[in-house]
Amino acid sequence: MKISIERGALLKAVAQAQSVVERRNTIPILANVLIEAEGDMVRFRATDLDIEIVDDAVAQVERAGATTVAATTLHEIVRKLPDGALVTLTADSAAGRLTVDAGRSNFSLATLPKEDFPQMASTDYQTSFTATVPVLRRLFDKSKFAISTEETRYYLNGVYMHAAEADGEKVLRCVATDGHRLARIDADLPAGAADMPGVIVPRKTVNELRKLLDDDEGSIRVAVSETKIRFEAPGVLLTSKVIDGTFPDYMRVIPQANPRRMEVDASAFAQAVDRVATVSSERSRAVKLLMEDDRLVLSVNAPDSGAAEEELPVAYGDERLEIGFNAKYLHEIASQVDRENAVFLFNSAGDPTLMREGNDPSAVYVVMPMRV
Missing domain, CATH: 3.10.150.10 (DNA Polymerase III, subunit A, domain 2)
Structure with missing residues (x-):
């Protein structure tokens, strides 16, 4: 096998392959990418037996053939080559080597026989x-x-x-x-x-x-x-x-009738949670929300590291409510919102809380409260 391929196309294909292969495995061939060249195409195939990725790229195929080589090593080599380089891959099956040539750079890599490479069983898709x-x-x-x-x-x-x-x-x-x-x-x-x-x-x-x-x-x-x-x-x-x-x-587990409604600027809320959580203990990362009269107070009290508090204007007209959450969970959920406002629906301090992106019902999030 001998092919010439532009570095960018090769990098894209081997990057995908090397992320699929398992770094630590007891079957050496699973660390390799199968390279098959025919016509004016080269195919890169990688698997960990649960996932298989197949990437096709246009190449100048001087000699058709196939071989397998360590995916991570090949990726590292190609990644470090200069942009726009033309890369030539030449397989010598008798010697069990693949040479990689680009400009003045030359590498020789060990290969394994293509016959050893596992194929994922075909399936009839319903x-x-x-x-x-x-x-x-x-x-x-x-x-x-x-x-x-x-x-x-x-x-x-x-x-x-x-x-x-x-x-x-x-x-x-x-x-x-x-x-x-x-x-x-x-x-x-x-x-x-x-x-x-x-x-x-x-x-x-x-x-x-x-x-x-x-x-x-x-x-x-x-x-x-x-x-x-x-x-x-x-x-x-x-x-x-x-x-x-x-x-x-x-x-x-999705609440159907949480009566207490709070609407808040999603970006400002996510940033405020992130700020006050800075002083929370790593183990619990607990943040408390206090809502009353169109205002929200986020607070953290960690005896070992300190305390923090931040107030935000919100739309909230129900009775006063104090509820605690894991700050990481709350921040991750609030960070999903694409729209300007997030709507939180509460029942009590011990019940799951529902969050929507404005009035859009197509994205629904639930987060469990915690004691603080």
């Missing part, structure tokens, strides 16, 4: 649909912060994507929760998605998918089965197993 990049980006960006990192509750270690109903309309919905906070984000249901099985998309897959959603234009083809999900963008194919588990009935 449902496929097309969604625009902005829609998918909003669904996952606004929900992923609430994914649980607790491995014992593995079924919470991802975003639950499914077709649901809201106000009599069918929607495409993403939900994530860790038991302390919850995000539920809706979008118009794309054509063909009505019968999709509900799937839990793993955290790592969500992070890899995000790299495909940087452009403001374009669409992604999504295919779903009971065990896998596939995202297809121009030149890139991301396939992932889904989490084998049952997502809990999240509707039971």
Whole structure:
């Protein structure tokens, strides 16, 4: 195999590949990227057995062929080459080496046989649909912060994507929760998605998918089965197993009738929470909210480190309420708001609090209170 490829195109492909491979693994081939050259295209494939990424790039193929090489090492080399460089990759299967040439730079890397590279089993997808990049980006960006990192509750270690109903309309919905906070984000249901099985998309897959959603234009083809999900963008194919588990009935924890309403400038609120939390104890990061007569007082009292207080003007006309939250959870939820105002709906100091983005019902957040 011998190919010549522009450094930018090569960097984009190997960057995606090296982020999928596992740094520590007992199977050496899983640290490698499979490079396949034919015609005027070169294909880069990487997997950790749960996720597979395939990236196609245009190249000048002098000699067709395939080999595998350490993804992280190749990425580091290409990253450090000058912009605009033309990179030549030459594989010598007999010697088990791949040479990387760019200008006066020359590298020789060990390879492993392409026959050893695992292929992800093919799947018949029950449902496929097309969604625009902005829609998918909003669904996952606004929900992923609430994914649980607790491995014992593995079924919470991802975003639950499914077709649901809201106000009599069918929607495409993403939900994530860790038991302390919850995000539920809706979008118009794309054509063909009505019968999709509900799937839990793993955290790592969500992070890899995000790299495909940087452009403001374009669409992604999504295919779903009971065990896998596939995202297809121009030149890139991301396939992932889904989490084998049952997502809990999240509707039971979303308050339906919290009567006390507070409306506040979302940006000012997030910044104020961040400021007063500076002196909170690392363990609890507790912040107290006191609301009465159109004013909100945020306060932190940490005997070991100090105290802080900040007042904000709000729209609040109900009876006085004091309630405490984990500052990190409150800040993360408030930071999701795209609109000018955030609306908080409270019941009591011991009940879950609901937050919306203004009057938009398509983004709903729940946060559990804590004693302060």
